[in-house]
Amino acid sequence: MGPGPINAHPRVLRAMSADLLGQFDPEMTRYMNEVMALYRPIFGTDNRWTLLVDGTARAGIEAALVSIVTPGDTVLVVNFGRFGLLLKEILGRIGARIETVDAPWGEVVPLDAIKQAIERSQPKVLATIHGDTSTTMAQPMDGIGALCRDADALLYVDATATIGGMEIAADAWGADIVTGGLQKCLGGSSGSAPITISDRAAALINRRKHIELGLRTGSLDDVDGMIIGSNYFDLGMIMDYWSEKRLNHHTEATTMLYGARECARIMLEEGLAARFSRHRAAGRAMSAGLRALGLALFGDDRFRMTNVTAAYIPQGIEGERVRQRMREDFEIEIGTAFGPLAGKVWRFGAMGYNARKHKILITLGALEAVLRAEGYGCQPGLAVEAALSAWNEA
Numbered sequence: 323m324g325p326g327p328i329n330a331h332p333r334v335l336r337a338m339s340a341d342l343l344g345q346f347d348p349e350m351t352r353y354m355n356e357v358m359a360l361y362r363p364i365f366g367t368d369n370r371w372t373l374l375v376d377g378t379a380r381a382g383i384e385a386a387l388v389s390i391v392t393p394g395d396t397v398l399v400v401n402f403g404r405f406g407l408l409l410k411e412i413l414g415r416i417g418a419r420i421e422t423v424d425a426p427w428g429e430v431v432p433l434d435a436i437k438q439a440i441e442r443s444q445p446k447v448l449a450t451i452h453g454d455t456s457t458t459m460a461q462p463m464d465g466i467g468a469l470c471r472d473a474d475a476l477l478y479v480d481a482t483a484t485i486g487g488m489e490i491a492a493d494a495w496g497a498d499i500v501t502g503g504l505q506k507c508l509g510g511s512s513g514s515a516p517i518t519i520s521d522r523a524a525a526l527i528n529r530r531k532h533i534e535l536g537l538r539t540g541s542l543d544d545v546d547g548m549i550i551g552s553n554y555f556d557l558g559m560i561m562d563y564w565s566e567k568r569l570n571h572h573t574e575a576t577t578m579l580y581g582a583r584e585c586a587r588i589m590l591e592e593g594l595a596a597r598f599s600r601h602r603a604a605g606r607a608m609s610a611g612l613r614a615l616g617l618a619l620f621g622d623d624r625f626r627m628t629n630v631t632a633a634y635i636p637q638g639i640e641g642e643r644v645r646q647r648m649r650e651d652f653e654i655e656i657g658t659a660f661g662p663l664a665g666k667v668w669r670f671g672a673m674g675y676n677a678r679k680h681k682i683l684i685t686l687g688a689l690e691a692v693l694r695a696e697g698y699g700c701q702p703g704l705a706v707e708a709a710l711s712a713w714n715e716a
C-alpha cells in the first residue's frame with residue numbers, strides 16, 4: 323500500500339505471460355493500433371498520436387522534453403515537489419533555460435503565480451506535474467492551458483501518479499503532451515509509459531525529425547529543424563514506428579504492450595467515472611482512518627490526491643521500525659518520503675488494484691496494531707470504523 327509500484331491486477335499479470343510476437347506481425351501491429359485507441363479516453367483526448375514509450379514513466383517524460391525542447395529554449399517548470407525537480411533536472415541535461423514557479427511542499431502553485439511567471443519568462447514550453455506523489459498534492463489544471471495558448475507556449479504534463487485514478491483531460495486542459503506510467507493507478511508493472519501528443523506538438527517534433535541513417539531511402543528526406551538529442555527518445559521516429567509507415571525504430575517491448583493494453587481494457591470496462599469514484603472513496607477512507615488513529619495528515623486538504631495520503635510520524639515513534647513491522651508481520655508495504663519529508667511522514671497509497679475497501683481496512687487495522695505495539699496510545703477499532711463509514715459516504 324505504498325505510492326507505487328503497487329500490486330498489479332491479476333489480469334495484467336496473466337496478459338503479460340502470453341507468448342511473444344514479432345514486432346511487424348499483423349497481430350502485433352493490430353495490438354499497437356488497439357492500444358492507441360484504448361488510451362485516448364484514458365487521456366481524455368482525440369489525439370491521433372497516443373501510444374507507448376518503452377521504459378518506465380521517466381522514459382515518457384524524457385522523450386517528451388527532449389523532443390520538444392532544444393538547447394537554449396526557455397522552459398517554465400511548475401514546481402511543487404520532487405517530480406517538479408525531476409523535470410528541472412532533465413531539462414538541465416537538455417540545455418534548456420529553466421525558470422520555475424514554486425510552491426512549498428504540501429501546497430500547489432496558484433494560477434495567478436503561473437500567469438505572472440509566464441508573462442515574466444515568455445517560455446516556449448510550460449512543464450508541470452499533475453499529481454506529485456512526493457507531496458501527495460494535485461495541481462489544479464484549469465486555466466493553465468489557456469494561459470499557454472495565449473503565450474504561444476506548449477504545455478507538458480506528467481500524469482504518472484494520477485492516470486487511472488484521477489481524471490486526465492488532455493484536450494480540455496489544453497495540454498500538448500501528457501505522459502504516464504503503468505505502476506500506479508493503472509495497476510500494472512513499471513516499464514511502459516503511455517503518452518499522448520497534440521497535433522501542434524507533433525508538427526513541431528516532425529520539423530526536427532531525421533530519419534535514421536540505416537533506414538534512408540530516396541523518398542525519406544531530412545527536415546531542417548535541430549536534430550533531437552536522443553535516438554531512443556526521438557518521438558518523431560517513435561511516431562513513424564506507430565504509424566502506417568511502421569518505420570523500424572526500437573523493438574517494441576511486447577510483454578509491456580500486453581500489460582499496458584490489459585491495464586487500459588480493465589479501466590474502460592470498469593468505466594472512468596466508477597474508477598475515479600472508487601479512488602475518491604479510497605482516499606476518503608484512508609484519510610479518515612489515519613485521522614481516527616490520531617495522526618496528522620501532511621499537506622493542504624483541498625488539493626490532496628485521492629490515491630496517496632501522507633501522515634506525520636508521531637513523536638516518539640520510529641518510522642522505519644513501523645514500516646518494517648508492517649512488512650514483516652502483515653506483508654503490507656507503506657511508503658517512506660523524499661527530501662524535506664524524509665523521516666517525517668509515511669505515505670499510504672490507495673492506487674489501482676489497491677484502491678479497494680478491504681485493502682484499506684486491513685492496512686489501517688495493521689497499522690493500529692503496530693503503532694500500539696510500539697507504545698503509541700490510540701483507542702483500538704476507531705480507525706477501521708472511521709474508514710468504513712468514510713468509504714460508504716456518497
Ligand SMILES: *Cc1c(COP(=O)(O)O)cnc(C)c1O
Nearest residue numbers: 378379380405453455482483503
Ligand atoms: C512515480 C512517479 C514517476 C516515476 O517514474 P518512473 O520512471 O516510472 O520511476 C514520475 N512522475 C511522477 C509524478 C511520479 O509520481
